[in-house]
Amino acid sequence: MKAYQPQCEVLSNGARLVYLKVPSQVAHLGFFFAAGSRHESADQIGLAHFLEHCLFKGTQKRKALHILSRIDAVGGELNAYTAKEEMCLYASFSKEHTFRAIDLLSDISINSIFPEREIEKEKEVILDEINSYLDSPSDKIFDDFDALLFDGHPLGQNILGTKESVSAFSQEDLQRYIRQYFTCDNLVISFVGNVPLARLKMGLELALAQMPKTALRPQLNPFNGGNNFREIKNEANYQAHAVLGGLAPSYHHDHRVAMSLLVNILGGPALNSRLNLSVRERYGYAYAIEANYHTFADTGYWQIYFGCESKNVNKTLKLIDKELDKIRNKQLSAAQLLQAKRQFKGQLALGMDVNSGLMQGLGKSMLAFGQIDTIADMHHAIDKISAEEIQILAQKYFSEEVLCSLIFDV
Numbered sequence: 001m002k003a004y005q006p007q008c009e010v011l012s013n014g015a016r017l018v019y020l021k022v023p024s025q026v027a028h029l030g031f032f033f034a035a036g037s038r039h040e041s042a043d044q045i046g047l048a049h050f051l052e053h054c055l056f057k058g059t060q061k062r063k064a065l066h067i068l069s070r071i072d073a074v075g076g077e078l079n080a081y082t083a084k085e086e087m088c089l090y091a092s093f094s095k096e097h098t099f100r101a102i103d104l105l106s107d108i109s110i111n112s113i114f115p116e117r118e119i120e121k122e123k124e125v126i127l128d129e130i131n132s133y134l135d136s137p138s139d140k141i142f143d144d145f146d147a148l149l150f151d152g153h154p155l156g157q158n159i160l161g162t163k164e165s166v167s168a169f170s171q172e173d174l175q176r177y178i179r180q181y182f183t184c185d186n187l188v189i190s191f192v193g194n195v196p197l198a199r200l201k202m203g204l205e206l207a208l209a210q211m212p213k214t215a216l217r218p219q220l221n222p223f224n225g226g227n228n229f230r231e232i233k234n235e236a237n238y239q240a241h242a243v244l245g246g247l248a249p250s251y252h253h254d255h256r257v258a259m260s261l262l263v264n265i266l267g268g269p270a271l272n273s274r275l276n277l278s279v280r281e282r283y284g285y286a287y288a289i290e291a292n293y294h295t296f297a298d299t300g301y302w303q304i305y306f307g308c309e310s311k312n313v314n315k316t317l318k319l320i321d322k323e324l325d326k327i328r329n330k331q332l333s334a335a336q337l338l339q340a341k342r343q344f345k346g347q348l349a350l351g352m353d354v355n356s357g358l359m360q361g362l363g364k365s366m367l368a369f370g371q372i373d374t375i376a377d378m379h380h381a382i383d384k385i386s387a388e389e390i391q392i393l394a395q396k397y398f399s400e401e402v403l404c405s406l407i408f409d410v
Contacts, residue, residue, distance in 0.1 A: 004352065006362055006372050007197065011205050014184040014213055018362045018372060019200065020192045027193025028359035029101050030090035031109055032367045035181035037159045038084045038220065038296070044173065046161015049082040050126060051174050055089065056080075057118035059111040064118060070104045071097070078104070082159055085296055086367055087181075092356050098195050099203045106207035109182055114174045123166055130160050137236050137408045138307060144233075145243040145406045149301060151227045185214045190363030192355045223299045229404050236408040240310045244320065244405045245303030248397050251295035251368055257381040258389050259397070260293055263302050265340050265390075266327060267291025269347065274323050275304065283319065285312040297368070302397060310410045317405075324403075328394045332387040341382050348378060 006020040037048050056078075057064045071078040076093030089109065091101040133139050143158050150156030160166075187208075191200060226247050249255045267275035267290050279289045286308040293302045308316055332340065352358050352375075365372050373381075 004358070005374065008366065008372055009197070009201065011184075011189075011201060011208070013205060013208055013211065015187040015189060015204070015208060015211075016366055017201065017204065018188065018190045018366045019197050020358070020362060021197070022192055022194060022355060024194055024355060025095055026092060026355065027095040027098050027101075027191070027195060028090065028092045028356045029098070029105065029193075030088050030190040030359050030363045031105050032188040032190065032363040033087050033181055034085065034186050034367055035087045035177070036083045036085040037157055038154045039181065039218075040154060040157065041218065043165075044177070045157050045165045046126075046159070047165075047169060047173055047177055048087055049159050049161065050122070050166060050169050051177055052080045052082045052087055052089075053122045053126060054114050054119060054174055055108045055112050057122065058113050058115050059107050060113060061111065062107060067104065067108060071101060074100065076101070084155060084159070086364060088360065088363065090356075090360065095193050095195055098193065098200070102200075102203050102207050106204075106211070109187075110208070110211050112174075112178070114171045116171060119169070119171060119174070123169070126160065126166050127163055130163060130166070133160065137239075137241050140235070141241045141243050141406060141408050142303075142305070145245070145303065145404075148229045148231065148406060149227055149245075149247070149404060150223065150225075153223050153225065154221055155223055155296065155299070179212070180215050180217050183212045183215045184208065186217070187211070188363050188367045190359045190366070192359040192362070220297070223296070226402075227404075228402065229406070231405070232407045232409055234409060236310070236410040238410070239307050240313045240410060241305070241307045241408040242313065242317070242405065243303050243305050244317075244403060245301055246397060246402045246404050248293060248300040248302045249295070250297060250299050252297065253300070255389070255393055256295060256300075257378075258385045259300070259302070259393055261340060261344050261382065261385055262327070262390050262393050263291050263293040264344050264347070265332075266323065267304055268344075270343060272343075274327070275306075275320065278319050278323055279306065279316055283315070285316045285319070289316075295368075313407065313409060324394075324398045328391070328398055331391045334387070337385075337387050337390070341385070344382060345379060348375075 009017040056067050071091050074097045078091045080089045089105050093101050147156045249259050267273045275289050279286050286306045289306040291304045
């Protein structure tokens with residue numbers, strides 16, 4: 001298994017750095033801000049994602065084409081994403097271009113000017129992106145499930161926003177969001193590559209010298225609710241789609257690792273997950289079936305997704321109910337638990353074998369937890385999980401009383 005020992009540092013400006021030295025010609029750099037869609041107010045739905053797009057449209061010293069070409073011109077890749085609780089700007093490149101990447105990510109984080117013409121152009125791009133999601137039931141069903149589960153809370157807001165909200169955004173909206181969230185105390189930098197730490201820190205501190213140290217930010221709206229629902233909508237095209245699930249432990253909860261293992265047993269990426277063996281391999285009802293677990297600062301949720309022919313929806317639901325009932329009422333044997341832990345550890349190792357993904361995982365972990373768990377830490381947490389804990393979690397979170405479902409049928 002691949003071992004790693006990342007170092008966590010705090011720069012003189014207050015920004016946090018996660019550094020992992022690896023013997024590779026390729027390096028990966030990410031800027032992570034606690035500035036995702038959850039941080040938006042009621043009149044800003046979609047603003048974080050819109051900002052992510054507009055950051056590439058010009059700075060005080062670079063036009064949009066220069067930004068897009070700066071890393072690509074040396075064979076690297078520049079990208080960004082917006083999630084519920086974070087926004088990330090990141091790049092992959094040959095290690096000799098590390099300081100080119102630092103300069104670019106710092107420039108667009110500090111000096112973006114948001115030209116009005118580019119703002120209006122990007123609105124059209126995002127409106128088209130919204131239409132593409134609306135035209136894809138297998139994507140839309142996840143957003144609709146979130147909206148129902150977190151009804152009335154920012155966690156339920158669509159990251160893309162709405163046509164109305166995006167159309168109304170202004171240059172001042174973007175500048176205000178930058179002032180609130182793009183500050184050193186709200187920034188985690190993640191680096192995986194073969195550049196000396198001292199040189200990296202020196203380059204980062206120089207490039208980030210003009211970033212504000214701190215800012216007044218609105219308090220996050222804590223989530224204390226939960227909405228139970230079972231809905232069927234006529235929104236499918238050729239194939240029916242379904243999402244089942246409910247609330248789950250947050251990423252600060254003591255049962256987070258055990259919940260991850262439980263969901264992995266049920267429907268993780270392995271071909272021998274219980275749902276895959278039952279629904280796909282044994283009966284052939286669905287091409288795609290999977291289970292996932294998502295965590296936030298104060299809550300989390302789990303879900304099962306499948307797509308199948310309309311005639312097989314109820315048959316698939318019965319098989320899922322059977323598997324949920326089995327995992328609630330029959331405790332794992334010692335051999336089953338050992339195998340599940342071994343498999344989970346192996347999947348963690350595979351996830352850490354791609355350095356770009358490792359960089360993102362380290363950055364998100366530091367932003368969420370304020371710390372990085374080593375392989376040994378994770379293995380220790382997995383080893384402590386008991387069959388009884390798994391069953392207790394299944395009985396609590398997989399019970400029929402709290403199970404929610406959304407089905408798109410034809």
